[in-house]
Amino acid sequence: MRTIVFDLDGTLADTSGDLIAAANFSFEHMGVGALLDPEADQLTAFHGGRAMLRLGLERLGRAGDEDEVDRLFPHFLQAYGDRIDVFTTLYDGAMEAVARFRAAGDRVTICTNKPEGLAETLLQRLGIRGEFDHLIGADTLPVRKPDPAPLRAAIENVGGSVERAVLIGDTNTDRECAANLGIPVVLVTFGPSGDAVSALNPDALIGHYDELDAVVDRLIPRGQ
Numbered sequence: 001m002r003t004i005v006f007d008l009d010g011t012l013a014d015t016s017g018d019l020i021a022a023a024n025f026s027f028e029h030m031g032v033g034a035l036l037d038p039e040a041d042q043l044t045a046f047h048g049g050r051a052m053l054r055l056g057l058e059r060l061g062r063a064g065d066e067d068e069v070d071r072l073f074p075h076f077l078q079a080y081g082d083r084i085d086v087f088t089t090l091y092d093g094a095m096e097a098v099a100r101f102r103a104a105g106d107r108v109t110i111c112t113n114k115p116e117g118l119a120e121t122l123l124q125r126l127g128i129r130g131e132f133d134h135l136i137g138a139d140t141l142p143v144r145k146p147d148p149a150p151l152r153a154a155i156e157n158v159g160g161s162v163e164r165a166v167l168i169g170d171t172n173t174d175r176e177c178a179a180n181l182g183i184p185v186v187l188v189t190f191g192p193s194g195d196a197v198s199a200l201n202p203d204a205l206i207g208h209y210d211e212l213d214a215v216v217d218r219l220i221p222r223g224q
């Protein structure tokens with residue numbers, strides 16, 4: 001049995017539109033207007049809420065103002081939770097790939113740096129919660145990716161073994177997390193970084209989910 005662990009934002013779903021809208025809501029609440037661009041700032045969105053708030057503050061000349069980031073963060077979470085699935089879409093072929101792994105007897109689970117409650121809500125709203133055996137979020141454990149503990153927990157919670165597991169992700173955080181646990185990582189090139197993720201030296205790259213099965217078969221041969 002193999003365990004296929006998916007990252008969520010930027011890997012299974014393009015959540016950038018709703019993330020950026022929620023960050024802009026927080027800036028508007030601050031009285032400084034929308035500071036982030038839904039297209040140009042997608043990459044930052046996939047690095048999470050705090051990363052977006054830091055970028056906006058930097059544009060106000062307040063780089064490094066972590067107190068303000070902490071103050072804005074609850075507003076961001078509230079706004080995001082209220083409108084989590086307005087613009088968000090699943091990447092082409094993602095759920096078909098998940099279904100193929102499940103049908104083949106592989107365990108399929110999620111390890112995300114989104115807070116667990118928000119990740120649960122998003123999966124339910126997208127109607128795909130039942131397709132995953134388990135979910136580990138940023139706050140499920142005291143540490144988050146790239147610490148290897150949440151990835152290990154994601155694998156072990158579904159009865160999998162680290163020796164026969166792979167992480168599918170989109171950022172350096174995923175790359176480092178997999179390396180820290182000693183498992184292979186596949187990075188997707190359909191996110192905002194495009195082919196630039198190849199510089200992170202993942203074990204494999206995919207430009208579409210149709211390519212994932214063959215890549216995973218190569219990294220973890222079936223039936224061993």
Ligand SMILES: O=C(O)COP(=O)(O)O
Pocket residue numbers: 007008009010011046047048049111112113114115
């Ligand atoms: O919210 C984040 O920090 C990123 O979430 P992810 O780990 O699902 O990409």
Ligand SMILES: [Mg+2]
Pocket residue numbers: 007008009010011046169170171
């Ligand atoms: Mg991601």
